Amino acid sequence: MKKPAPRRRPAPETGDDGPPVPFLDLSRSWPSLEKEVLEGIAAVFRDSDFILGARVAALEAEIASLCGAPHAVACASGTDALLLALQALGVGRGDEVVTTPFTFFATAGAVWNRGARPVFADIDLATFNIDPRAAAAAMTPRTRALLPVHLFGRCADMEPLLAAAGGRVAVIEDMAQAVGAEYRGLRAGSMGDAGALSFFPTKNLGGAGDGGMVVTARRDLEGILRQARHHGMSAPHRHRFVGTNSRLDGIQAAVLRAKLPRLEGWTAARAANAARYGRLLAGMSSVRLPAPVPPGEGRHVWNQYTILCDRRDALREHLARRGIGTAVYYPVPLHLQRCFEGLGYREGAFPRAERACREVLSLPVHPDLRRDEQERTAEAVREFYRE
Ligand SMILES: Cc1ncc(COP(=O)(O)O)c(C=O)c1O
Known part of the structure; x- marks a missing residue:
């Protein structure tokens, strides 16, 4: 018997202009990733390695090396990476954090949610990044941190920003959009006290859901970050400070490692x-x-x-x-x-x-x-x- 002809999908509305040009189409990379991603996810189930665990630790080491920062602590989102970095650096009530008004909301939202005050400084239109002179001018005795954003994948002008911070004020790089970016031979995330990454699916390295990471060259911060993402727990059921639950799961790590x-x-x-x-x-x-x-x-x-x-x-x-x-x-x-x-x-x-x-x-x-x-x-x- 003759097989029925497969039903044709109606062609998309094209007019004279050809098929749509999507702003972003993550499905296009799927065929080349499918095998590795699905095998990676199956292994997470096989090992019941669901939260943090071996794959997250391996991803932390890989991202640390990619960013040229010795330590990396995975967490649940880029927003949490900012929050955890601010917390680990002691930013809280009464403090001011100088940042850009031209960024995704999370940058200033994290400052606000720490109880601190976002203080904005204008940008350089050529780069869309914070203008270091404006940032320096916005600093006051209450300034506890500078929070430049490497917007759209281009590093902020870090040298004058670090000079303005002068080692007295912390510098956090919001590198949610800039994994692998470089500034004068240095990788994003290796210049300030800490760098905050996002693995939101549309980022250059995106997961299959939310995810984030803090990278840092400071060993003292690493320990605090690891505790902060796990309710401030220093030993089983011992809490010296109040943290939160912000952990990356094994499935996200498996996906990200397949893509890396x-x-x-x-x-x-x-x-x-x-x-x-x-x-x-x-x-x-x-x-x-x-x-x-x-x-x-x-x-x-x-x-x-x-x-x-x-x-x-x-x-x-x-x-x-x-x-x-x-x-x-x-x-x-x-x-x-x-x-x-x-x-x-x-x-x-x-x-x-x-x-x-x-x-x-x-x-x-x-x-x-x-x-x-x-x-x-x-x-x-x-x-x-x-x-
Ligand atoms: C500049 C910037 N900062 C912070 C974030 C927050 O990251 P997430 O969406 O992973 O919480 C994003 C991304 O959405 C971002 O683009």
Whole structure:
């Protein structure tokens, strides 16, 4: 008997523009990962190695080595990594932490949740990172830590920040978006007192759920972090301080370890995509491309490829009509978030961060982006501005 013909899936709405260009499509890397990831997960079940355990310890060693920091302590998210780092460094009530208003909310949220006060300093529009001079100017006798963010995968200008901290004030690198990034020969996470990583699935090294890690060169911090993530327990049922439950599980570690050997290749693909946008969008007057990292100054790992552009929202709609996915990171600066009203900042306080929020647009740059998709994206940008 003849087999019934397989039911054809209806073709996606393409119009004249071809199939959609997703902003990010994690499913594309799945076929090449499936075998290792599923074997890794099966082994976790076989060994009943569910929380922390051997795989998490191995991942900690691997990430420590990747970041050039001798110690790494895994936890449940990037947000917790920030919280734990702040706690281990003694940041709490009455303290101020200088950070950027142009970042994901978690950066300042963690400071707030420690009972400390986020103090914002404006950014450098060329890099989207905190301006070291503004950071130094925002410091007061109550400043307990500086919290620069290596935004979009580019390291903050760490040398003047470390100089401003002068060893008296702690420096925490929010490197949620910047695993493997470099600054003047040093890896992200190896420059400050601690670095906080996120393994959120969209990050350059993303898990199958939430996850995070603190890396540090300070042995004294490592011990505190290990206790802090486990209710402050120093020996079975002995607590010298109050910590929390923030542990990474074996399944996440198995997934991340299966992906880790590919990170270098993915980062290179991101960098190649960024360089291609540089060529495809060169010479446009309505669009400002990300400033290149000068030779010898470091390595951008391109978690996002973010442009500044005129009429951003209209451009975004135009691209959406062509089926091209984009994102706005971030539409509202943190000093103007409702929850921080009590901090007393007004519109105009940080003009460069506010301008970034009005003008930024992130284009697809993920490692599985195809050349034709990128060409269509760039063409659609040019078409919008008729440039
Ligand atoms: C700059 C920055 N900091 C902190 C976080 C928080 O990480 P998570 O989502 O893993 O809690 C993120 C990511 O979402 C981030 O992008």
